[in-house]
Amino acid sequence: MMKRRLFLGAGCAAGALASGCDFSLRDGVFNACRADLPTDLRDHPLVTSAWRGLNPEKVWDTHCHVFGDGDSGSGLWYNPRLEQIWRPRGYVQREFYVNASCVDETPGNVDKSFVERLLGKCLGMPPGFHVLLFAFDWARDDAGAPMPERSTFHVPDTYVAKLAKNHPAHFEWAASIHPYDPKALDRLDAAVEKGARAVKWLPSAQNIDPADARCDRFYARLAALQLPLIAHAGDERAVHDFGEHLGNPLRLRRPLDAGVKVVVAHCASLGEGQDTDRAGKVMLPNFELFARLLEDPNYRKNLVGDIAAITQGNRMNVVPILLERSDWHARLLNASDYPLPGVVPLIYLKSLFDQKLLDPEALEPLRRLREINVLLFDLVLKRSLSLNGRGFPAAVFETAPFFKRPT
Numbered sequence: 001m002m003k004r005r006l007f008l009g010a011g012c013a014a015g016a017l018a019s020g021c022d023f024s025l026r027d028g029v030f031n032a033c034r035a036d037l038p039t040d041l042r043d044h045p046l047v048t049s050a051w052r053g054l055n056p057e058k059v060w061d062t063h064c065h066v067f068g069d070g071d072s073g074s075g076l077w078y079n080p081r082l083e084q085i086w087r088p089r090g091y092v093q094r095e096f097y098v099n100a101s102c103v104d105e106t107p108g109n110v111d112k113s114f115v116e117r118l119l120g121k122c123l124g125m126p127p128g129f130h131v132l133l134f135a136f137d138w139a140r141d142d143a144g145a146p147m148p149e150r151s152t153f154h155v156p157d158t159y160v161a162k163l164a165k166n167h168p169a170h171f172e173w174a175a176s177i178h179p180y181d182p183k184a185l186d187r188l189d190a191a192v193e194k195g196a197r198a199v200k201w202l203p204s205a206q207n208i209d210p211a212d213a214r215c216d217r218f219y220a221r222l223a224a225l226q227l228p229l230i231a232h233a234g235d236e237r238a239v240h241d242f243g244e245h246l247g248n249p250l251r252l253r254r255p256l257d258a259g260v261k262v263v264v265a266h267c268a269s270l271g272e273g274q275d276t277d278r279a280g281k282v283m284l285p286n287f288e289l290f291a292r293l294l295e296d297p298n299y300r301k302n303l304v305g306d307i308a309a310i311t312q313g314n315r316m317n318v319v320p321i322l323l324e325r326s327d328w329h330a331r332l333l334n335a336s337d338y339p340l341p342g343v344v345p346l347i348y349l350k351s352l353f354d355q356k357l358l359d360p361e362a363l364e365p366l367r368r369l370r371e372i373n374v375l376l377f378d379l380v381l382k383r384s385l386s387l388n389g390r391g392f393p394a395a396v397f398e399t400a401p402f403f404k405r406p407t
């Protein structure tokens with residue numbers, strides 16, 4: 001048992017998108033991937049009260065990953081090292097993603113079944129609900145050339161744009177454009193043309209320094225287009241090939257000062273970063289550095305945070321603070337980090353209850369929901385969190401207006 005636990009823990013620590021995790025096996029290991037929502041669960045008071053006061057038309061889950069192996073000709077790619085069982089970290093991580101998203105691994109079915117399963121989950125939500133799907137650019141060198149050997153995933157803009165075009169009732173999309181790519185500005189214009197709602201970066205995995213002057217032209221165009229930049233901040237733990245320092249929230253001052261609308265993914269809720277506002281090497285929780293930006297009156301209009309994955313064991317220390325700071329609520333966007341909420345050991349529901357953030361009666365229906373529809377599970381869980389009777393208001397979940405394009 002001990003061996004198994006360590007093995008899984010190592011896989012998780014290397015999880016490409018997992019941002020590290022505090023493993024708990026007490027809720028089980030694998031997601032059962034059940035299909036239909038039974039009536040008693042659909043009509044459960046926990047579920048109905050989660051939707052009460054929400055306009056589903058405005059409810060977008062603003063952080064969803066897409067993956068596959070390209071077996072449909074999609075251009076989807078993952079690094080073959082994830083498949084090598086003698087490198088257990090990558091292998092276990094990949095198995096969890098496959099399981100969490102309930103993918104059919106039969107060759108030729110991987111890409112297609114990922115989309116079908118995700119659509120099935122969207123159909124389990126009230127009409128109007130959308131997910132914001134993320135493309136994922138290559139890691140690129142300083143001249144902007146792709147570095148497949150140092151990349152973990154590649155999810156082409158064109159593929160995700162097509163998914164959104166083919167399924168407009170359920171999908172919106174965010175492009176992923178590396179600012180060092182010599183074609184970055186053309187790609188940005190093309191993405192906007194195809195209906196992109198944002199640009200997504202994972203700096204430590206893609207070799208992007210958000211504080212570098214090389215990004216300035218890109219920032220100027222983003223600001224002119226009023227297109228939000230969703231930047232992963234805080235530790236990544238998994239793909240930190242180019243250094244966790246790139247995830248320091250203070251590096252995002254550069255796009256903020258350029259007038260870019262910035263979404264700090266996960267509210268930077270993991271790890272420590274250097275307080276570069278002070279002399280010497282003072283390390284502070286990245287979340288605290290994010291809070292400093294949030295409190296800065298200069299960024300009141302263009303800085304928000306997403307609450308993707310904050311219920312994970314290693315991030316949930318920020319939940320009470322985020323619940324308490326009602327003055328921040330208008331600047332938080334709900335998001336699931338799909339498929340991660342389906343990775344059962346990442347979210348240990350009982351410890352949320354132990355911290356008095358979750359009603360004990362919510363545990364059983366939430367466990368069942370997770371096995372059937374992780375999008376619904378994540379939304380109901382976040383809607384059910386409360387501290388001294390105070391939860392996240394509807395505005396945190398009604399995220400669509402933030403991504404509205406100027407006409």
Ligand SMILES: [Zn+2]
Pocket residue numbers: 017063065308337
């Ligand atoms: Zn993510």
